[in-house]
Amino acid sequence: MSESTSTNTPKPSSSVKLVLLGEAAVGKSSLVLRFVNNDFQENKEPTIGAAFLTQKCSLPTRTIKFEIWDTAGQERFASLAPMYYRNAQAALVVYDVTKPSSLTKAKHWVAELQRQASPGIVIALVGNKLDLTNDGNDTAGESPAEADGEAAADGEEATGENQEEQDVATGDARKVPTREASTYADEEGLLFFETSAKTGVNVVDVFTAIANAIPESSLKSGRGAGAGTGQTSLGSGRPADDSRVNLGERGPATAKEGCAC
């Protein structure tokens, strides 16, 4: 992960287009809701179409403003996905650690992104619903760390019992071993995290890591280049500089707090 060091300007601000992809009901919207509003809703209704949200993330040397496309996971919306990932600088590909098929779907998305998205795109593979596993239970309070760094041996003992209905305390619903996903992420050069939108574990860390991983060149090479990268084709006709975007009060919709790092 490249640490941004080269700017002299005090806390320059740049915007990063980020798209969330993944199977239906893996928790994409919940991750965003946790990141943007620090909130969680049980039984959230499925997203329809896509939702657009923004959130600032403060790094030591700069402020990153994430412009997030939270897409619907249902298959019938899949054909719209290119519209959202085209020109995105970052992607969160989300799967559900209790559902192996969702990792398969995630791999498809990764392949599609590598094939079709802009070449420099930063992809993070995120296994969500960590709270349903014993891991999540044990490590919930601990300081988050990238899971590919830690061995997480527990995770490989997928007990194969009943899934979500099972009380977290009594059984481990994990079906996707950490090792399996992290190995895949390493092979493909992806960032990898296991998160829980419900407890908040690792959520902010994902976004911070992405912010750090965005190549300097695509962030701050003056206005022109910023417009080139920072703007999806959806935004044609929209200048990329932030003051324009901030026009009008969209503020209340997004929480004030940035990620603390």
Add this chain to the structure above:
Amino acid sequence: MDSAPSGPSQGAPGDDPAPAPHPPTDIDPSSTAIPSTDSTGRARSATPEERPPPLPPRPNTLNLLDDGGASPRPPGNLTQSALQSQATTAVSLTDIASQDAGKETLAVRSLPGTLRAKASLSHLASARGSEAGDSASIRSSVPHGDADVDNVFGDFLATEPGLIRQHSSGLMQFPEFQADDVEDDFASEFEPVGEVSADGDQEELVLEKWKAKRKHYVILSAAGKPIWTRHGDGGLISTYVGVIQTIISFYENSKDHLRSFSAGDTKFVIVTRGPLYLVAISRFLESDTQLKLQLEALYMQILSTLTLPSLTHLFSVRPSTDLKRPLQGSETLLSTLADSFTKGSPSTLLSALECLKIRKSHRQTINNTLMKTRVSSLLYGLVVAGGRLVSVVRPKKHSLHPGDLQLLFNMVFEAEAVKAGGGESWIPVCLPGFNSSGYLYMYVSFLDLREDASSAADDSTTKEESVAIVFISANKESFFELQEMRDEFVEQMEKNGSLRIIKDAVDKGRPKTTDIIPGTVLHHFLYKSRANVQFTQSAYDPDFSSISRRRRLMSTYNNLHASIHAKHTHVKVHHCVSQSSSSFAWVTPIFEFYCVAGANANRNALAQSASKIIEWVQKEEERLFIIGGAAF
């Protein structure tokens, strides 16, 4: 910018007995529009050569919404090159109503020579006495004209006492009645029945709960695959779906269409649309026509999700297609729509829309602001406060259909999905009344009108209070353009005070009947302006605050509506007294008026209040309704 005459009407008749003049209104349910499908639609649904399959035959009877002289516009004379006008494929709510009148005539009634299955009237009456309800033989009979009218009233009068006996209070019993068990009873209508666990020991219990529901909707494919059901999951109801399919196909095999039947006080209504069977099962005293309208709306919701060509394609390729998968994620939309019917929806009953009451000049200001900030990709721009329309701009050539708006409002306000996201939404949606063959793209953003905008995470705004900006475009890439328009629009509304006006109007709510006429006997009224396809109503408070009371109120209105719109009757005024309420309906070519008062309200007082309300509505017409609207 004044409105221009709205698009040509397609001769979509209502089930109303009399025609009404058709004004230049923005929510005119006529239809012509076909959005550009070549560059903007999804490939599958969008090839220009691909013609949408024919819709059910369009009746040509009297049209409540007819333009009068307007003739269909030839294609190609549109200002927006992105849109091409064609013969409509509209299947709007009003069209639906029309098919009752034109083709199917209140479902089973009066189809001479056709077998119809319906528990006979005498049976209904006797079953109530002997409680031999289960043996309700579904017998076929050949109806004849006079009996039809009798049936309408018969159902109405005969069922009422039965219902009162069945549930200790009865649906019609308000307002003196304060039975808490009944209130709970209705609320439980919307509770999930739960799931059968793997070992099946819960099955009995779950099935009991399922059977206790008084309203069911089941959608299945012609091949018998369950697609969606309001209560219970596929496994639980599969046997029932099998029974339904068997009954329907029994009639299909004899080249006949089963439209409805009754068993005891339970009414079954079946609507066949292409490869889909939609079934409503109700113990709420709803008429065939009303249930049919509800099923049509559910079908529209499915079209709105899939588009007609893709629905047709799926089943033409594989008749045994499991539609559950393509519809995945839209089930909540179907459920919230179904629940709004079960709770009672004046909008659906009247096939009309409600507007937020504000001064004409204020509405004009909002319209103008919308027009001023309009961007080229905008097709429709709407400001909606809790399901009530505040302002709308549209192209001159295109109108909006109440049925489409009902789907939009359901999506935006009833289903939590859009609002809970917290951000702005970009949603592909097919508006079947506008064009059932392709998608439009809808930008949705909610206004924050609360005083202290600082408490962002506070989600206390209710459905009634939330104000949404809805911009619709045919261009799927226009999100940011519309977002910018929204920012500009909201900023200007802030400046010219419109936001404050909307907030005040929302806070004020609907007027109580006693605000309009001090001391009136009326508890509630509905007034539909037929020309504007809009309605207005009084506040539900204090008499109908709870949903069960509101349900009873709506049952009363359902009955009034069914009686006054019964086929072969030309009733203008209908006064009905039951042991719990007296109700009154008055229908003219200009308006439909329905009101409810206490059981022993004096008839003269009732009629007098009704006249006064109508006077009031007509005086306030330009505030209550959007007349003209802004077109570009």
